[in-house]
Amino acid sequence: MDPDGILAFQDTYPDELSHCYGCGRLNADGLQIKSYWHGDEAVCRFEPRPYHTAVPGYVYGGLIASLIDCHATGTAAAASVRSEGRPLGSEPAYRFLTASLHVDYLRPTPIGGPLELRATATEIKGRKVTVEVRLYAGGELCAKGEVVTVQVPDSFLAQLAEAAARRGE
Amino acid sequence: MDPDGILAFQDTYPDELSHCYGCGRLNADGLQIKSYWHGDEAVCRFEPRPYHTAVPGYVYGGLIASLIDCHATGTAAAASVRSEGRPLGSEPAYRFLTASLHVDYLRPTPIGGPLELRATATEIKGRKVTVEVRLYAGGELCAKGEVVTVQVPDSFLAQLAEAAARRGE
Numbered sequence: 001m002d003p004d005g006i007l008a009f010q011d012t013y014p015d016e017l018s019h020c021y022g023c024g025r026l027n028a029d030g031l032q033i034k035s036y037w038h039g040d041e042a043v044c045r046f047e048p049r050p051y052h053t054a055v056p057g058y059v060y061g062g063l064i065a066s067l068i069d070c071h072a073t074g075t076a077a078a079a080s081v082r083s084e085g086r087p088l089g090s091e092p093a094y095r096f097l098t099a100s101l102h103v104d105y106l107r108p109t110p111i112g113g114p115l116e117l118r119a120t121a122t123e124i125k126g127r128k129v130t131v132e133v134r135l136y137a138g139g140e141l142c143a144k145g146e147v148v149t150v151q152v153p154d155s156f157l158a159q160l161a162e163a164a165a166r167r168g169e
Numbered sequence: 170m171d172p173d174g175i176l177a178f179q180d181t182y183p184d185e186l187s188h189c190y191g192c193g194r195l196n197a198d199g200l201q202i203k204s205y206w207h208g209d210e211a212v213c214r215f216e217p218r219p220y221h222t223a224v225p226g227y228v229y230g231g232l233i234a235s236l237i238d239c240h241a242t243g244t245a246a247a248a249s250v251r252s253e254g255r256p257l258g259s260e261p262a263y264r265f266l267t268a269s270l271h272v273d274y275l276r277p278t279p280i281g282g283p284l285e286l287r288a289t290a291t292e293i294k295g296r297k298v299t300v301e302v303r304l305y306a307g308g309e310l311c312a313k314g315e316v317v318t319v320q321v322p323d324s325f326l327a328q329l330a331e332a333a334a335r336r337g338e
Contacts, residue, residue, distance in 0.1 A: 065234040152224075
């Protein structure tokens with residue numbers, strides 16, 4: 001339905017929800033990951049910086065958890081829009097937060113090239129979406145994640161808007 | 170046994186295992202967290218930087234996962250040394266890697282002050298140590314983690330030493 005690989009999920013987030021260190025396009029200091037549909041899978045490619053080490057030569061586990069987390073919330077938003085028969089980028093845009101994150105580190109992840117994350121929304125139940133993520137380095141599966149995400153509650157959105165108004169934004 | 174709050178767990182890691190982005194004292198670009206015994210609990214305090222946001226006003230979930238991860242591997246190392254009746258800082262020093270990480274985000278974590286992580290090693294079974302971590306902001310419990318850690322295998326240590334030798338270190 002959506003033209004694959006054209007529009008990044010994160011570029012559909014409302015501005016006030018685009019400051020995430022992992023995936024916010026408005027966070028200049030952040031990782032700014034981008035996720036795209038490739039058929040029924042959501043794909044994100046990210047090249048760790050040289051200092052994102054666990055031990056020399058291998059990727060930091062906290063970065064892996066961060067990538068899995070942000071790619072999963074993006075996939076949850078895009079899959080919810082798609083489940084309503086709407087194209088990515090149509091209104092309303094959705095934004096999900098993480099309720100729980102589980103990562104299994106299957107083997108040390110070599111540093112020095114792009115990582116590829118492939119995700120699937122395995123359950124969409126109202127405002128709750130479960131996402132499974134696999135992370136590959138050089139084609140080899142290095143980590144698996146399961147993320148339970150929840151659509152940002154309207155009450156929390158109202159609270160954020162009030163705080164922004166107080167700051168004069 | 171150890172004088173509480175004097176020696177950080179991470180300062181006992183061997184140099185070649187001290188480049189972690191989250192907790193390595195030799196990673197100049199990293200977070201350099203420090204964990205200390207306070208009685209039977211391991212405590213780490215960390216103040217997120219202003220750009221470590223999820224949404225404005227709240228801490229990035231990936232940072233929370235990273236802090237829980239590194240504090241847990243540190244706690245595993247220190248608890249293993251302690252379980253042998255040895256003081257922290259005695260030889261041999263231990264270093265643990267993460268096998269799996271689970272985080273439950275209980276409520277949005279406000280940004281703008283130090284976070285406190287409190288950890289306990291709940292099971293020490295040979296080279297495998299399970300650690301539970303609670304993360305507080307302003308005294309309020311915001312996230313809980315369970316981390317399964319494994320002592321770095323000797324074969325992997327040998328591999329790292331070889332790679333370092335090749336780089337002329």
